[in-house]
Amino acid sequence: DTAVSQTPKYLVTQMGNDKSIKCEQNLGHDTMYWYKQDSKKFLKIMFSYNNKELIINETVPNRFSPKSPDKAHLNLHINSLELGDSAVYFCASSQYGRTSGTDEQYFGPGTRLTVT
């Protein structure tokens, strides 16, 4: 019973392509997130969605667009992939969306994206 799942686990693609990473949570949480972890393991939040509304949008290129068909899914679509997009992307979810000690974020296993 995976709480937060992502597909694919690995994604290798060429520069200029458009790709999507899917995320699903079966926890009934209200908020989902996308994080990017670069080659130096630095983890940075990209987006969060609460009830289909974007509530956090950090300074990421507009080539990245989160799409949430329903509360249980938050997909990440990336247009015109660049070499610098190579990273591990983590999806996460939490019950309420405003992080507090009791509002734990549950992370997916990550998607390793390699752009060649």
Added chain:
Amino acid sequence: GEDVEQSLFLSVREGDSSVINCTYTDSSSTYLYWYKQEPGAGLQLLTYIFSNMDMKQDQRLTVLLNKKDKHLSLRIADTQTGDSAIYFCAEIKGSQGNLIFGKGTKLSVKP
């Protein structure tokens, strides 16, 4: 500083105690967290501490918080090989409650 700071590597022998240190940035952060990332896996919340606490103990884990110095530490007693992982310190920052992570400390446990 602007970033949450952690040392990048720590190596200990099995059975010893490990202490991972972190300096955070926002003195108004209400909660501070320690996450664990095992190889090839996502992040798992290990423990958290509320900012009005100095210490929190949870089995082999002890978290110490020094608000004056904005210093957080995680002590793992009787470290085991299964504790080998990357440990991330994180704080809440900003009006939106963003979770800001340090760069992670890679803990290696030698038998």
